[in-house]
Amino acid sequence: MQPFRTLYPKSKFLAVAVLSCLFCFAMARAEGLVARWKSEVLPLVEHHCYDCHGDGSHKGDLSLDDFGSIAEMQADRERWKRIRTHISQRLMPPSDEEQPTSEERKKILRWIDAAVFPVDPDNPDPGRVTLRRLNKIEYENTLNDLLGIKIKVQKLLPPDDSGYGFDNIGDVLTLSPAHLERLLRTARMALDKTTHPGPMPYPTQTILGKSLKGSGRSSGRGHYFTQNGESSGSVNFTKAGRYKLRIHAGGTMGAKQAPLMELYLNSKKLKSWEVTAPLDRPDFFEIEVNIEQAEKQELAVSFTNDFYDPDYPDPNARDRNLLVAGMQITGPLDGPRSNKPKSHRQIYGERSHFxxxxxxxxxxxxxxxxxxxxxxxxxxxxxxxxxxxxxxxxxxxxxxxxxxxxxxxxxxSPSFLFREEPQPEPDNPKLIHPVSEHVLASRLSYFLWSTMPDGALMQRADKGELRANLDSEIERMLDSPRAEEFVSNFTGQWLQLRNLATSTPSSKAFPKFRYALSMAMMRETQMLFAHMIRQDAPLTDLLNSDYTFVNERLAKHYGIKGVSGDKFQKVSLKGTPRRGILGHGSFQVITSHPLRTSPVLRGKYVLENLLDIAPPPPPPNIPQLKPPTKKGSALSLRAQMEKHRDDPRCSSCHAMMDPIGFSLQNFDADGSWRKTENGKPIDVTGELDGGREFQGADELIALLTKDHQNDFLRSVSSKMLTYALGRGTDWYDKPAIDRIIKETENAGTGTRAMIKAVIRSVPFQYRRGDG
Structure with a gap:
């Protein structure tokens, strides 16, 4: 096999041999790739890459000698994704080596895209989606909507794994025996609350023991009698008839004798019992009575044989007491039973007698x-x-x-727990087909509502009319309160808002910070994104909006005046140092350590979540930085990090992240604004690749909005498509993402416009066989 370096070199025979490997390409395309390799790419690869990765060298376990043809490159696309990422993100060549120019990098990347990751925009590959189990949120929402109840079950289920930053990814949503056991238990519990097979019980009233009035004392467990006495409560007998009265009571034995309890109705004694049930395990004592007319009556219970002797020989029998935990009144027993609950009637319906x-x-x-x-x-x-x-x-x-x-x-059933997508030929990866209308309804509903399709969606699907009315259905769904699920679940993971629950600044360093403030920060970001959807505001508002949503607590933390109460309201940010999400406390807190800010975490967040650039993990055995101290001789955080970047293992990645993080250092770890750190002015200057300098958050935001708008839109569309499909985007999704961006830009970069473009995209509307 010929090495990568000699791919299409001087030998005419080898050129013919390699061209035979490119059977899948048209001849003209293959010849163009050959010419570009020989004239543009090979000299650059030889000059910049082969000292470490060619001619027998395999630094980092990468040898370009392993690839003798384009077919072999395509067979190992995962490795070539990493090669491409390292080149595009300027991680390679290392920073202490000679660097290719920006145009030279582009030439290499364009050739890799054309040869290793070829796509046909006219015939895009929609990809395939692994059969997806409902995650915990989807399961709870679906169960509640299906049964017509409100029940919290997420805490009863095992945690969901995440992939590509989201917890609805089919490849990681496994189904273990523990899942099955708890899902069965949850199903039974939910149906117990929903359905009531067999005769319904008679109407029952309950009087809690702690609500009884009279002698004795009440507590959370009921009404205690430590001396002889009587207490009562009112009962509304709505009809005449036979009733069952049940007293839930327990007691302590005194002198080996149980407490005596007497029951009275309107001062008339009905019955007395020896309460042998222990205090910690009360039992029911019951009697049936005949009520002659419907009226409100007084039901009383009395304790009649108190005993207390501190000198009694048995220390466990020195005190006789009575506890009345409650009373139940059931009936009339000769009248009609209770109606079946609404949830039961919705499922069982009306039965025909025939x-x-x-x-x-x-x-x-x-x-x-x-x-x-x-x-x-x-x-x-x-x-x-x-x-x-x-x-x-x-x-x-x-x-x-x-x-x-x-x-x-x-x-x-798997048909409930999993999102089935039936295919005409499941094992044929070459067959591309539109998903059915019912599958499309499910994709829509779980994307925008995290639950099952409602009646309107299902009716459209049943009639085969959903695609024909897609835009109106999207508008209806986005206008529904249920779209809040999309806001909370998508932003909660894409923007890492869920991390606020565990990202708490140190109480020692920030004594005024409270959990309620953290939740207000989360709500601020959610409300901004929800507003952008409602108004179809530009997606760039997430970066540079000059407005936000705050309540009094958060406004006070930001130094914004004129806001009172717990209700959130839209306010202008003009005259403040805050813009967009980078000015939100949610971003600032989750990208900080408990005791200090972290320029690395903030830079990494911007790259990964807003620009879809994932820096590689740090090398092992790199010591942690120490937080700045108040000692004048101690290095500032910036000085420590600049020293840290002298390490060649760290410099490439940090050159991308640190300048972004440094520009945001005016925001402290609790989200408050500051101008100094330990009495010294904060240096917020930065410089990105290509020598572009900027200073502070405002100039960084302007740079991202102006020069990186396409990168930002590509990042949002990729994240949104991943969330919508339940799979990570891949190289063959490029035409779809390009189309989403184009449609979004044509609509003024509106947030709602991108959601519609994702739904109209080929990967959302189509799929291919698994193969």
Missing amino acids: GSDEAWATDIFKRFAQRAFRRPLEPGEAERYLHFVRLAHKGNQSAEHGIRQGLEAMLI
């Missing part, structure tokens, strides 16, 4: 599955759930109980 149990159950399963599985049931699919109805009959239970078991089975 149909069979199985016909009724089939209708329920079809309705429920259409929503739970986000698609209609396949022919014969309902049969597997009718099995539970037949089992209930064999066990002398009602059809309602069997249906309840069938619903439970649906809630742990």
